[in-house]
Amino acid sequence: MSAHTATADRPLTVLLGPETYPPDVNGAAQFAHRLARGLHEQGHRVHIVCARPGPGPSSVADDDGVVEHRLRSHRAFTHPYFRLCFPWQVAGEIRRVLDEVRPDVVHVQCHYIIGRLLVREAGRRGIRTVGTNHFVPENLEPFLPFPAWVLNRYRAVSWRDMVRVFGACDVVTAPTPLAVDDMRRNGFPDTVLAVSNGIRIADYEAHDGERRQPAGHPTVLFAGRLAVEKNVDVLIEAFSMLPAELDARLELVGDGEQRPALEKLARALGVAQRVRFLGYVPDEDLRAAYLRADVFCQPGTAELQSLVTLEAMAASRPVVLADARALPHLADDGVNGWLFTPGDAQDLARKLALVLGAPTAERRRMGRESRRKVAQHSFPRTLETFLRLYRGEHAEPARARAAGPRRIRTRLASLVR
Template sequence: MHKNREDKVKLGIDAKWFFEGPPSGHMVVKNLVDEMIINNNGRFEIFLLLNAKNKQQAQAYFPADVRLIFLFWMPNILSNLLLIPLMTRLYGIKIMLFQNFSSIWPQQLFKIVYIHDVLFLDHPQYYSRLEKLHFRQMKHLAGRANGIITISNTEKERMVKNQVGAADDIAVVYHGIHKSFKPLTHQPADRIQEVINKYDLPEKYLLYVGRVNSRKNINNLIRALSLLEDNDLKLLITGEQCHNSTDLEELIHTRHLADRVIFTGHVPENDLHLIYAIATVFCFPSYAEGFGLPPLEAMQCGVPVVVSNRTSVPEICGDAATYIDPDDPADIAKKINTLLNDSCLYEEKMMAGIRHAAKFSWQQSANEILDLISYAYVDRKSYKEA
């Protein structure tokens, strides 16, 4: 039996990135909030804290039993330090789930901070001086939270090593995969053709999805492209190019690959599902990840994946992926060639990926977070006991 509204504990969720924000952050927040609302089952009275500019969208989107609080815009860290604590006082919110940056006050507020990663602590070379200064506050403020949620055991180990939090105070909740990612045989034929035409997709292509910056190691993927046995195979790079990206254009020109490398920029999620499913092989040679969701999305689409053997990627991809040394373009090319030349291995990795991806769902992620909050706040147990 559900509790009456006045009997429920008031849970606030920092949902400022629900309608827009950094691409990966927006995707995580949207999926988690949607599933937390669906799977709440009367446990909490949910308050969503959103940007005021999204007020009309939010009022039309969310069910009536979800309370909406609208905030005027300010940088995320300042909003979490100033605006959100004030709103928790005004609305009597007892528990607050923050994104990245915890607050200092109110003292009686039970604070849980969802920290996506602290890669900047171990891999500072991939971040600007301003980014490092900004993200460093994440570590300082985490000490003021009652609990931390992060996205992989690898990331938890990094946090403990760098004294972001104690092991007992950090819980790991894996990301999920949206159900819209599915194999080509499950996609509508008219949509497949529409996306092929829209992006002028080649008949066969390697696919990379994610930000285009030095940490993602696209340069070695391009070097590997020039070593492949199939000279007709193209490389499709889908994602936003960042300010610290390697000068890829010069590398492409030097390697005479201008007709084989295609940049799409950021694409809408509805198109991304098809771009994944149509791909021949998915490649993810990243040097450092907190989780590494794109390989799982590719797996769920029935596409074999070739991934880096660094940081969290082996933890997340398990035995379903083909692993490469990201520093070695020859190794990347060799592993891709092997997949393309061995139809049995290709089929085996395709099926293994589909099975592995089935272990990850946003519903499961949301339920784990709700359970953690229940144990940690309502029953006053530690994450370790939960």
């Protein structure tokens, strides 16, 4: 526990340590930003320690009540936007922030440089530490220009490193039960907790009395980064196999390094006129895209939760998802959508056709099932759970840390019922 007393009747000072944060566009960054805003709205004092999004010295800025400590960083040459903080440049800054802010709890969200430095320094100061893992080695492998045997070695070393860094936290969470199982298979103890990233469900629902603007054609929607691990090429190939009589359209919201190759693929398959690359869009435009779509598709195979899928489900859309990682628990075949064999464009085309070819009443029923299923992922529930973790409810008292990193030892399953 922190040197401060984290009682339920006073605001907390929370220091969040995400490795990626807006303006980065990804699920982990979105979760960290939503958590920061939610804590601030409830009256807690929130500080963020994250990488500066561009060149320049470390800086401090106030983002509408949330204090951002942006650390000096450098572009990762293998990734389109990820920034690296060198430990010898930022370790002193992290020590200074901890000494000045004196947080009740430090919540790290990756085992890389910022996370490991915060965990180490928080431990030295007796500050309660919560760790959330959004990462699997496969997330970075497409950006590493190495042969398979090197990547296999990297994967094994990376998992061991994660276990070591997060092993010094009081509590460790991951977004889904499947992500937790994956962590346990790779060396984490069975005390890791599943706590959904959560979404503000009402942000994606149709408003009272709102009439959905029809798309004019049966429409498949994908939202997310156009990155290798998202397998959008499989979706475009499957789309090209749909029966001509459906006269379907495909909308792709998001951008990324794969966009030129995907545009070329759409032209090569003769569907370029029916595939719309919308790029990054404002939140309200994304909401409109969810509401006008007939089915949402997520073909990615490295999803630890997939916030965009949850958002589409909140908008009462049927879903067709890859049967991989954390996606299977979001779709029940024939109930709110279908799962397809990862990488199999023919199977994906069959499953999309099942939804697009169904009567309107059937699609609406599936959409209602999606909305019912997503209720367990409401952000207020997530926020309440993390606040209880921050305060150490039902947790064993922290032991002295002088003996080195402590085991993850807190079983708090009751918190995430």
